[in-house]
Amino acid sequence: xxxxxxxxxxxxxFKLWAYPNYIGHGYPSCLNCHFNPFGGGQLNDxxxxxxxxxxxxRTFYPKTWNEEKIAYTSGFLFRKPKQNxxxxxxxxxxxxxxxxxxxSSNEDKTWITMQLDVRAVAKFGENDKFIFAGDYGKxxxxxxxxxxxxxxxxxxxxxxxxxxxxKQLGIYAGLMDKVYGIRVVEHIAFSRVxxxxxxxxxxxxxxAHFLNENxxxxxxxxxGNYSQDADLRMKGAxxxxxxxxxxxxxxxxxxxxxxxxxxxITSYAVHGRFNIKDGSALLAExxxxxKSTDNNQDEGTSRYGLLQTxxxxxxxFYLLANVDYLKQDIQKSDYTVRWxxxxxxxxxxxxxxxxxxxxxxxxxxxxxxxxxxxxxxxxHIWL
Amino acid sequence: xxIILSLFILILFSACEDYNSNSAxxxxxxxxxxxxxxGDPNFAPAFAVIQNRCTSCHSGFHNNWSTYTSNEKWLNxxxxxxxxxxNSLIIRRTINSGQAGSNMPQGTGxxxxxxxxxxxxxILNIP
Numbered sequence: 308x309x310x311x312x313x314x315x316x317x318x319x320x321f322k323l324w325a326y327p328n329y330i331g332h333g334y335p336s337c338l339n340c341h342f343n344p345f346g347g348g349q350l351n352d353x354x355x356x357x358x359x360x361x362x363x364x365r366t367f368y369p370k371t372w373n374e375e376k377i378a379y380t381s382g383f384l385f386r387k388p389k390q391n392x393x394x395x396x397x398x399x400x401x402x403x404x405x406x407x408x409x410x411s412s413n414e415d416k417t418w419i420t421m422q423l424d425v426r427a428v429a430k431f432g433e434n435d436k437f438i439f440a441g442d443y444g445k446x447x448x449x450x451x452x453x454x455x456x457x458x459x460x461x462x463x464x465x466x467x468x469x470x471x472x473x474k475q476l477g478i479y480a481g482l483m484d485k486v487y488g489i490r491v492v493e494h495i496a497f498s499r500v501x502x503x504x505x506x507x508x509x510x511x512x513x514x515a516h517f518l519n520e521n522x523x524x525x526x527x528x529x530x531g532n533y534s535q536d537a538d539l540r541m542k543g544a545x546x547x548x549x550x551x552x553x554x555x556x557x558x559x560x561x562x563x564x565x566x567x568x569x570x571x572i573t574s575y576a577v578h579g580r581f582n583i584k585d586g587s588a589l590l591a592e593x594x595x596x597x598k599s600t601d602n603n604q605d606e607g608t609s610r611y612g613l614l615q616t617x618x619x620x621x622x623x624f625y626l627l628a629n630v631d632y633l634k635q636d637i638q639k640s641d642y643t644v645r646w647x648x649x650x651x652x653x654x655x656x657x658x659x660x661x662x663x664x665x666x667x668x669x670x671x672x673x674x675x676x677x678x679x680x681x682x683x684x685x686x687h688i689w690l
Numbered sequence: 691x692x693i694i695l696s697l698f699i700l701i702l703f704s705a706c707e708d709y710n711s712n713s714a715x716x717x718x719x720x721x722x723x724x725x726x727x728x729g730d731p732n733f734a735p736a737f738a739v740i741q742n743r744c745t746s747c748h749s750g751f752h753n754n755w756s757t758y759t760s761n762e763k764w765l766n767x768x769x770x771x772x773x774x775x776x777n778s779l780i781i782r783r784t785i786n787s788g789q790a791g792s793n794m795p796q797g798t799g800x801x802x803x804x805x806x807x808x809x810x811x812x813i814l815n816i817p
């Protein structure tokens with residue numbers, strides 16, 4: 308029966324993302340809360356307890372419950388795990404996206420199931436030095452349909468083996484996100500789109516993760532995603548390093564180079580994650596990407612920037628503000644800014660409501676553009 | 691342990707062709723000629739521009755531009771006038787006329803001049 312349930316869970320259609328702004332809670336390293344040391348993917352037991360006792364509101368928990376009891380209920384299906392070697396998680400995230408709200412001719416309202424997945428981690432050895440992690444779930448229809456490809460499919464975004472002989476060093480091999488920049492939740496951020504590190508850009512490869520008191524970083528060699536044709540697979544290497552400053556903040560730098568049979572991209576960025584205390588944080592990233600293509604289309608160097616503030620007025624609530632910048636071609640004066648506020652609310656652990664407003668403005672020396680507005684209302688449930 | 695390993699292997703091999711940021715690279719960036727049936731050398735580059743700039747929005751049931759994979763389909767759509775780019779909607783809509791629906795694509799920068807010319811060249815020379 309247990310086997311059957313596990314099997315059925317894996318057949319269910321899929322992404323819990325990293326929240327790098329939790330440096331505001333005093334967690335500079337993703338390794339505290341995630342099995343993947345660079346963030347994203349499944350939460351570990353400690354991460355689950357943090358999400359229950361620090362991130363989520365306690366309004367809906369009985370007043371007689373202390374934080375310890377709340378933490379005990381943070382496991383899969385509200386249970387404290389009965390064994391130490393296997394952990395699982397299921398996620399659903401869907402949202403209403405409204406483009407051009409209020410426009411009689413152009414308003415476009417869509418419901419998107421962004422995430423519907425199951426995840427599992429098997430861990431063995433002293434201090435869980437061996438882990439085997441995977442997930443499987445539904446991938447939403449791409450914004451840019453690709454002729455000849457299935458528009459809606461199921462896939463694994465993580466499938467890797469990890470060996471961590473000690474806290475300072477970890478080696479991971481398999482399908483993972485590329486190591487680069489700040490792994491923000493907003494996968495449409497230019498800081499993710501331009502260097503091609505979005506929600507679907509995982510690759511097979513080997514990562515090494517290093518951690519000590521003042522430094523954290525990693526190197527990643529990769530060979531592309533084997534579920535793609537060989538000519539499309541991006542092969543390359545990346546690295547990202549962060550230094551702890553004043554015990555609270557992180558400043559870092561990244562480099563990524565990748566190539567397939569038709570294009571190549573070399574990206575580099577500097578970033579900072581700053582703890583503003585009491586759960587509030589500031590994230591900033593500035594980078595450039597140089598792209599070359601066989602037929603010279605889309606060639607050139609782009610510059611991008613990200614600024615995100617996260618303010619926690621009280622437990623369970625976060626007020627976010629995003630500013631996203633893109634200069635598609637640094638030789639030209641035209642650039643694009645997308646900005647807007649967001650409200651994030653965690654009424655209880657396992658439940659997140661989020662509302663975002665985005666305004667996109669193009670600054671051009673040759674044309675005048677109208678702003679483009681959109682908003683999204685999302686619900687995220689995880690077990 | 692054997693069960694878990696089996697499940698992971700199942701996952702590994704059950705995935706179909708995945709798409710990501712590079713899935714259209716061959717279409718957009720290949721130097722190999724990708725002519726439509728009928729042999730129009732201008733079609734593939736123009737279609738690549740449309741894929742890159744337009745189809746993220748124009749992907750609804752009635753205007754799924756990625757399915758317009760031939761000159762005939764574009765001519766039938768009413769968006770393109772053979773030999774007359776200036777009177778083709780797909781060109782006119784990219785120009786900022788101050789009217790609703792102009793100044794495409796929305797929400798991103800203007801189409802680069804070279805890509806704009808690729809579209810014009812295609813329409814001007816449709817056989």
